[in-house]
Amino acid sequence: xxxxxxxxxxxxxxxxxxxxxxxxxxxxxxxxxxxxxxxxxxxxxxxxxxxxxxxxxxxxxxxxxxxxxxxxxxxxxxxxxxxxxxxxxxxxxxxxxxxxxxxxxxxxxxxxxxxxxxxxxxxxxxxxxxxxxxxxxxxxxxxxxxxxxxxxxxxxxxxxxxxxxxxxxxxxxxxxxxxxxxxxxxxxxxxxxxxxxxxxxxxxxxxxxxxxxxxxxxxxxxxxxxxxxxxxxxxxxxxxxxxxxxxxxxxxxxxxxxxxxxxxxxxxxxxxxxxxxxxxxxxxxxxxxxxxxxxxxxxxxxxxxxxxxxxxxxxxxxxxxxxxxxxxxxxxxxxxxxxxxxxxxxxxxxxxxxxxxxxxxxxxxxxxxxxxxxxxxxxxxxxxxxxxxxxxxxxxxxxxxxxxxxxxxxxxxxxxxxxxxxxxxxxxxxxxxxxxxxxxxxxxxxxxxxxxxxxxxxxxxxxxxxxxxxxxxxxxxxxxxxxxxxxxxxxxxxxxxxxxxxxxxxxxxxxxxxxxxxxxxxxxxxxxxxxxxxxxxxxxxxxxxxxxxxxxxxxxxxxxxxxxxxxxxxxxxxxxxxxxxxxxxxxxxxxxxxxxxxxxxxxxxxxxxxxxxxxxxxxxxxxxxxxxxxxxxxxxxxxxxxxxxxxxxxxxxxxxxxxxxxxxxxxxxxxxxxxxxxxxxxxxxxxxxxxxxxxxxxxxxxxxxxxxxxxxxxxxxxxxxxxxxxxxxxxxxxxxxxxxxxxxxxxxxxxxxxxxxxxxxxxxx
Numbered sequence: 001x002x003x004x005x006x007x008x009x010x011x012x013x014x015x016x017x018x019x020x021x022x023x024x025x026x027x028x029x030x031x032x033x034x035x036x037x038x039x040x041x042x043x044x045x046x047x048x049x050x051x052x053x054x055x056x057x058x059x060x061x062x063x064x065x066x067x068x069x070x071x072x073x074x075x076x077x078x079x080x081x082x083x084x085x086x087x088x089x090x091x092x093x094x095x096x097x098x099x100x101x102x103x104x105x106x107x108x109x110x111x112x113x114x115x116x117x118x119x120x121x122x123x124x125x126x127x128x129x130x131x132x133x134x135x136x137x138x139x140x141x142x143x144x145x146x147x148x149x150x151x152x153x154x155x156x157x158x159x160x161x162x163x164x165x166x167x168x169x170x171x172x173x174x175x176x177x178x179x180x181x182x183x184x185x186x187x188x189x190x191x192x193x194x195x196x197x198x199x200x201x202x203x204x205x206x207x208x209x210x211x212x213x214x215x216x217x218x219x220x221x222x223x224x225x226x227x228x229x230x231x232x233x234x235x236x237x238x239x240x241x242x243x244x245x246x247x248x249x250x251x252x253x254x255x256x257x258x259x260x261x262x263x264x265x266x267x268x269x270x271x272x273x274x275x276x277x278x279x280x281x282x283x284x285x286x287x288x289x290x291x292x293x294x295x296x297x298x299x300x301x302x303x304x305x306x307x308x309x310x311x312x313x314x315x316x317x318x319x320x321x322x323x324x325x326x327x328x329x330x331x332x333x334x335x336x337x338x339x340x341x342x343x344x345x346x347x348x349x350x351x352x353x354x355x356x357x358x359x360x361x362x363x364x365x366x367x368x369x370x371x372x373x374x375x376x377x378x379x380x381x382x383x384x385x386x387x388x389x390x391x392x393x394x395x396x397x398x399x400x401x402x403x404x405x406x407x408x409x410x411x412x413x414x415x416x417x418x419x420x421x422x423x424x425x426x427x428x429x430x431x432x433x434x435x436x437x438x439x440x441x442x443x444x445x446x447x448x449x450x451x452x453x454x455x456x457x458x459x460x461x462x463x464x465x466x467x468x469x470x471x472x473x474x475x476x477x478x479x480x481x482x483x484x485x486x487x488x489x490x491x492x493x494x495x496x497x498x499x500x501x502x503x504x505x506x507x508x509x510x511x512x513x514x515x516x517x518x519x520x521x522x523x524x525x526x527x528x529x530x531x532x533x534x535x536x537x538x539x540x541x542x543x544x545x546x547x548x549x550x551x552x553x554x555x556x557x558x559x560x561x562x563x564x565x566x567x568x569x570x571x572x573x574x575x576x577x578x579x580x581x582x583x584x585x586x587x588x589x590x591x592x593x594x595x596x597x598x599x600x601x602x603x604x605x606x607x608x609x610x611x612x613x614x615x616x617x618x619x620x621x622x623x624x625x626x627x628x629x630x631x632x633x634x635x636x637x638x639x640x641x642x643x644x645x646x647x648x649x650x651x652x653x654x655x656x657x658x659x660x661x662x663x664x665x666x667x668x669x670x671x672x673x674x675x676x677x678x679x680x681x682x683x684x685x686x687x688x689x690x691x692x693x694x695x696x697x698x699x700x701x702x703x704x705x706x707x708x709x710x711x712x713x714x715x716x717x718x719x720x721x722x723x724x725x726x727x728x729x730x731x732x733x734x735x736x737x738x739x740x741x742x743x744x745x746x747x748x749x750x751x752x753x754x755x756x757x758x759x760x761x762x763x764x765x
Contacts, residue, residue: 001322001369003361004056004289005049006204006241006265007154007329009354010063011516012041013336021064021520024091025099031091038062042140046149048355053362056202056239056289059144059151060137061329064091065098065519068112068119068164071156072097075187076133079107079123079168089133098519100702108166109518109701111611113208113244115296115332116525116567118518122161124180125171132187138194145199153195157207157240158188158229159221164209178221185228192232202237204265208328210255211245211271213617219254230260239289241265243328244296245615246273256283263287268309269294269327275309279316288317291327293360298333298513298527298569300352301360303367303380310368324365330354333569334513334525346390347508347529349383387529388573395505395531402581410629410636411664416691419666420726422640426600427553431761432715432729432754433484435694437647437669438496438557438603439734440474440489441743450494467492468545475549481747482755485553485601488546490736494524496559496605497567501526503538504586507568518701521737527569528579534586537593544597556599560646561587561630566608577626584633591635595642603645604634606663607733610653624659631663643667649696649733654682657689667692671732673699673714683721693722696732697750703738705746711753724761729754 011017020037023029042062049057063070073094078084081104084093098120100106108121137153144151158181167175195203207222226240238261247255247266252274255264264282266274268291282288290313292306314322336355337348352360363376387393412419453463474489493499501507507526514522539556547554561583570576587604594602609631614623635644646663649671653660660668672680672695683689697714698706711729718727729750735743 001319001324001365002055003053003365004152004265004323004325005054005058005330005358005361006206006243006291006295006326007058007061007331008045008049009331009333009335009516010041010045010061011335011514011522013339014512015514015522017041017064018520018522025095025520034064034091038064039143042143043147046144046147046151049358050149052358053366054358056323057144057149057151058154058204059140060153060155061331062140064094066119067156068122068161069094069098069107070134070136071161072120072122073134074132074137074191075161075184076131077122077124077128078133086131087133088135100699100704102704105699105704106702114611114613114615115244116515116517116523116608116611117332119164122165123168124162124165124177125168125175126179128168128180128183130180130183130187132190135194137191138198141195141200142198150199150201152202152204152239153200154204154206154241155188155191157205158184158225159218160207160209162221163218178218181221181225181228185225188229189232192229192236196236200236202239202262204239204241206241206243207255208241208243210242210251211247211267211615213248214251216250219250222254222258226258226260233260237262237287239263239265239287241289242271243267243291244270246271247277248616249277252277252281256281256286261286263289263323265289265291265325267291267327270296271327275313278313282316285321286317287321287323288313289323289325291325292364293324293326293357295326295328295330295357296332297572298351298353299572300350300356300380300383301364302384303360303364303377306364307367310364314368319368322368324361324368326357326361330357332515333357334510334515336512339512340510342511344508346386346392347527350387350529351527353513393530393571393573395533398531398533398582398585401585402578405581405585405633410632412632412636412638412640414640416664416666419640419643420692423600423643423666426641427485427643429484429553430758431724432727432758434729434751434754435483435485435555435669436478436487436731436747437734438487438490438555438605439493439736440477440487440491441738441740442491442494442736443740446470446491447494450492467542471542471546472549475546475554477744479550479552481744481751483552483747483751485555486546486550487555487557488542490557490734492542496607496734497564498524498526500538500559500564501528501568503536504532504534504583506530506532506582523567525568528565528571530571532579532582532586534589538590540590540593540597543594543599547599553601554599555645556591556594556602558587558590558594558602558604558634560604560606560609561634562612562627563606563608566612577630580626580630581633584630587634588637592637595638600641601643601645602635602638603647604631604665605647606631607647607649609648610656613656620656624656628659628662631665635665645669647733657682657687661689661691665691667694667728669694669728669730670696672696673732680717680721689722690726692726692728694728694730697729697753698731698746700731700733700735700738703742705742706749708749708752708756711750712756715753715757719757
């Protein structure tokens, strides 16, 4: 019985790639040194899977930034602004597309389906001259083969690539991107030919867009693409992999009829309904790659339950055609439990990170082949039973409080217009008020202080003194820049979700459970294993300390319940909305304590609300109902004069704008600049927004510093569709990933642009 891994984390167990990338970007190391780190990481990943007994080991899932950007490089689809002149795409062009450079902005970045991973959105049009410009897929296959490992090269499928793209600037928004299929398929044929010549016997095409609600012409594009590629597949086995949700019946029919395809991969964790289609319609003679081991969470697989599922599938497709697989790439989970010596032993027994999931996949494959490891299965069953019966999982008082929420919609008593009037009387802000989103640069010194405090190398008094000094520096900088509503910079926080999870019951934490979010950015999601409550205030001390340093309004900074949920590894033994309501009640207590302490502006970030939107439209309404309700629970009890902000970033918000309005926040700051001001189109189309709104005026994920004129131009575009009295001026997102040498001039230009517009508006009256 064979085993397969869809993809594997690429940062390394101790984030080796992250540090190598940042050293290279800072000019402290060479391209050769970066490549050496990457080569060593790939070799260790391939060896690990080979040693574990995995038959179908992926290659080309490693990336220096993002696999969609790798495909853009492979196809030579470089936007003209990067001045690429042809030939093999190198680091300079590649990272300019990802991060921008001194003269041009980066390409748009958005969420990869409903995950916290981001990809760089291709910019395409009728005039793109596609060419085979990156041989990475072939080179990595050869690299693995030289190490004695025969891999399955993985490519983003041609139809998914086009469906995830957008029309380039200057191209009609209605331009049919699928019309470019005939232009990119010849390059796919070249790649396939080179892989075949290098000795590849299998190729994996990732086509996850097949789980979406596709129209008939989009499904026809898959049929057309694979019919065109069929002649290139001669002598090869071809796997088409899907993940993240059920494959709808029409897509399943299209997929399983594709020309020249040998096997099909399905997510049977998030797509359990696909099982019914497999049982009734799976084509005979084809391989089924059964994704029964969860690639998106960290809970140990219920091996006995998975074995039952696999045996039922074996009866349908045959023993020799069933392959045990992960539900999706393991990119979305942490790397290895071996790196967690301090994690609570009982909780640790309930978990499986990427390295352990590889072992689970192989154990299931061996069990199907009649070589069941009884001791391994027995230990797994004991861990499953321990988790179900552990008293630390359940808190009856929390469950009762959450159950009582169902009788109300938890709206504030006064409408937003009246609240804004009351808040303005208290805050006395100018038109186009300026603010930032929360965090300021996390310097090496600041990280050292936090690290030493955690390691008990400095006292609590020394730690508090250092953090207060940092807050004071951030406050003074904002006052010098003449920003209107201030933040304390969040120097006490390494991560916006981890910080709150550490202070809430029902959460566990790892030392090295890092997961890539984009580029070199990694997050360490907390693990929600039980019922959630707030034992004591979490932010009041720091917020009141910061407010005492200035007469200007100081925002209390919280992470919202939906974002804490979506950016955590969530318990899978109860519905997600129940866990979310528990978190909402904990944040509500914090909001009310901040208000009592004199904080008049409180920001409750819901950066990940859109990210959790189910991939299928039929499931949207239910999710949005409980997600928006959870947010309203947090602030339904505050006074009219307390201004509630929220923040959202890096997603397509236009399709949920009415739910955003329904959140009933007083002010929303929202990503806008990197996505070519796509957000503004919803207001041009007639949606009325009465609360305060701050569409981001510059992209903080790029080191580029925008000019005053550029920011003023953005504000003018906003004023064309939004009322002057509701518009705020702010960056796209928090500033923690930037340097002060970038932040100071960018904010200086932002404030100057706001003042310029205020003057122009005043003189126009």
